[in-house]
Amino acid sequence: MTLDPAVLAAGLERVRPLNAALAWSVADLVAEVGRAAPNGPLGGMPVAVKDNIATATLPTTCASRILAGYRSPFTATAVARLRAAGGVVACTANMDEFAMGSSTEHSVYGRVLHPLDPTRVAGGSSGGSAALVAAGVVPAALGSETGGSVRQPAAFCGIVGVKPSYGRVSRFGLVAFGSSLDAIGVFGATVDDAARVLAAISGADPRDATALAEPPLALAPARGDLAGLTFGLPREYLPVDLDPGIRAGIDRAVALVRELGGRVVEVSLPHARFAVPTYYVLAPAEAAANLARYDGVRYGSRQIGSAGDLRSLYQTTRGRGFGAEVRRRILVGTYVLSAGYADAYYGRAQSARSLIAADFRAVFASGVDALLTPTTPTPAFKAGEKLADPLQMYLADVFVCSANLAGIPAMSLPVGRSQGLPVGLQLMSPWLDEARMLAVAAVLERHLDPVAEVR
């Protein structure tokens, strides 16, 4: 199969009002079709690429003023593998600046609109990638996760979003945010679309020391049912104040798991309530360190300060180049690492991370094959609703950030709609167990109508 650049261009043109695609042109599409391996397993599949993954052919700006117009001088391993597998880079995709946010409202290019309701957000930080798949322009997209930035927008937009195990996909060419948490993830219109792209981009890479020395992900044969598998329902992920539509969607999915022969048991992850505070210490701390490189010297935009010296150049370039949320996180990260506070905040968070990861290990060691939870506490919220209150925005990540802390694979599967808005079921699996997680999701997908009302 070959891809017709004109058809793809028409699709991108049609969804311009969503503000989801950033850089693309018909000429680029023609060139990209030429870069895709002609007989690769992805067979000319068009794939949107988040604006923080280097293509070398399109700008890579992290939706930030500080990287305005920046073109990477090298190609991310994931993008090179995508092309080698026959994938076609369709466009870059809008995002929260430097992947910090849960709504794709923190972008220098403006917010992404939810494809089903323009007054709502698409989720974030990979909201552009999610909206493009949900709008039917591309069957798959690359995103990145530090604390749920693929699964949360996938749930909001009603598509599949997969975060692989830490180290499964090389991060060479992914702009660093929180290095102990970051992972390239994949969106798909179906489980199969996402799984095939993930398999294509996974595997060891000498250019990334944190990429596992593992062969590329081998997908499991399709399953007929869920017999012989045990699923855990962590009680901490089903709080009494959970949105009733989300609860109805999860109940329906859990009933289906039982009908398909799966055993469902209630389990506990006792340190779950510490996941968000732990994440919002560690991620800003790592971000403050990683973003120190944007100093207006080697690349990116430069702003000369009033004093005209080097120090003033650093401070002015960074102060004006970074947007509000990035600046907040750099300040929080600097504070929790500063002398006198590092042990109270960073040290405690490191300890909490150990305990959170140990909770998951204990549950999986007890015979649970996968965990089932809601992906988000509510369906897609209104644009502007949480912008003035950063903490409320952070709490949108309450169910997703723990998988990043523990490094385990997790995904969101659309399981129905509540008052027209998609509901996502999250599956979390043991370390390196993506193949089985994806096979389970494919079984559920076959038996669920993702656009049916859940109650």
Next chain:
Amino acid sequence: MTISRDDLRRIARLAELDVTPEEVDRLAAQVDEIVGYVGQLADLTDRADTGFLPGPDRAALRPDRVDPTPLDRSPADFAPEFQDGFFLVPRLPAMEDG
């Protein structure tokens, strides 16, 4: 309030981040709220002996070889100011103290 205006200015200096006088109050309040929220980690009564990093127990050893990534374009194309192989910057600030 844990984070005062002076604290905010101090961490902004540490982060080399210019903060305008009009922003100080709002940023101090927001950072204070976030730091107050993550402060609930103090409720954690049990403590792990070690930190946790995902991945294998030890990093794989690789050949001790310099293997630079080939660049598709030169720094002259993406650096703010680049000349004769050097990144150009303004002068250093005046030395503090004597």
